[in-house]
Amino acid sequence: MSKTLLEKVWDLHTVRELPSGQTQLFIGLHLVHEVTSPQAFMMLKERDLSVRYPGRTFATVDHIIPTQDRGRPFADSMAEQMFVHIERNAGEFGVEFFDESTGRQGIVHVIGPELGLTQPGMTIACGDSHTSTHGAFGSVAVGIGTSQIRDVLASGCLAIARPKSRRIEVDGSLSAGVYAKDVILHIIGALGVQGGVGYAYEYGGRVFDSFSMEERMTVCNMSIEGGARVGYVNPDQKTYDYIRGREYAPEDGEFDRAVDWWSSMKSDADADYDSVVKIDGSSIGPMVTWGINPGQVVGVGEKLPDPADLDGADRASVEEALAFMKLEAGAAIAETPIEVAFIGSCTNGRISDLREAAKVAATGKVAKGIRALVVPGSQRVREQAEAEGLHETFRASGFEWREAGCSMCLAMNPDKLVGDQICASSSNRNFKGRQGSPTGRTLLMSPAMVAAAALAGVVVDVRSLNQPAAQVPGDLI
């Protein structure tokens, strides 16, 4: 019988059906960070349990880590305490810990793939909703809560029900200046922030075939913003090429056998899905969110909705979002002034994102009064960017160049919006208060669009910058 990748991976990792009807699912790779894990380790200690598979468990610090002064102890004593906890827990329980001294520290969803830990056919769990990122490699990767982290640490397993499957096929081709970020924002806009609840999204079609691994990660990363806990792309030659030679990848002859197995895990051509959605890639343009959830999004050339055209709950949601964002009903999103620009996060903090943003940054200077930050997703990304001189380009243009971490994606470290500042951001969430100020406002877009907004001081269509540098709008300081 033909099967989807989801079914193949699920079946292979099923230990048994629990009396509750859920699956006891073996987790092949467990990634841990400092924010959601301390309570889980404490629960283990309370019950006198150990970590069952420490060799399948890896930890890093990303959320609270400062991206400027990293001298220990951290100036923020709470951040220091959280760091000490994960360091100590990893040591006590025999879990490998990637702190800055290893040169491998970074956002958990950036370093997993980068180190070759993330591979096709695996089940992966992490106490973080963006764990879906790892699905870009053809793994089934789920975000879990702290009690479930405890479960995976103690047993190697999760109690979980298998999601339904939806294939999202994006055919045609993307036009220049349109990125993976625009594709996923378009999908969320079309299917809604709740459209994926209960589903695993399988992304495919011509656009995904031609995407790089990093672009696939950007899309899978934001599956959860569309409600889907799992998102994946079937593995192909690009997947194998990406993994080859990485630290935790199979070596030599083992690698070829791995490729055979990985290839066998793909969805069968005639597999059945619970739902299929088709999207024409050539219809997608640069996208910008205007509201307080990622589904409140328009094309950069479009206008904001007007609550007067809507009824009931939709009307109330739009009214609430416009009021919070201090934006006008029916206004164009283009030309919306910004105050802060943030390039980074597990969605768009990888080397290809920084390259695209740097290309734009090279065409001008950050507009007067705009605070612009570039925060690489990992130490390795930072190193690579510096080897290519991207940091010089950013600095010359007026961007701050930082150390690796989550930073202003959720502002648990010192990088925060102030008051009702409005931020063009390459991150994944525009929730109220997300970037560290309860009244702070977020406009999500691709890294190139963020860079363009930083130069112009307002939201602009990055495609309009594909002009000689002299024509770039922007205040030359």
Place this chain on the structure above:
Amino acid sequence: MTSDMRITSVTGTVVPVRGNDIDTDRIIPARYLRAVTFDGLGPHSFEDDRKAAGGSHPFDDPRYTGAKLLVVNRNFGSGSSREHAPQALLRWGIEAIVGESFAEIFFGNCYTLGIVCAVVPEKEASSIQSAVEADPGMELAVDVDDSTVRTETRELPFIIPEAVREGFITGKWDAIAELVANPAEVRSIHDSLPYIGGFGGD
């Protein structure tokens, strides 16, 4: 041990919180994740929304003090996987949530903590909210055994996955005991996986 963990019904007064897509960043802002325990989260539930509402948020309304049930609208608990969100609500005193729909990770986290999430149709969620706003002392019962929400005058079936209902009424909603019960079986799955045991060709 499981007998005292059985959850067959939650009865009490209600706090209505209106709005769609209330994400976990709003339920508990990220600054309260800067901690190594869940202690003390309760009072910070909805903190920024409450501040923005200038004291008129239902969680600040003395008429709803002591509520055990929370009634919400669509896609409650979206966004971040932080268990801090249901932990905060639990520590506030919430034992069951009735709403039109819930985000998946939030729903799962609630289940693991023994918080019942009951799904009712859109207009029923808002009509319960209106009824409570008119009569804040009103009691509601979420009866898990027969999946029914009851007020003094009405009965309304709610939707709950059978596995979840089963877990609550048998007291097995906290999966840890089941998951650590069969280490040998788990080990054999572990050993059988090509990416752990080897990709073959030996």
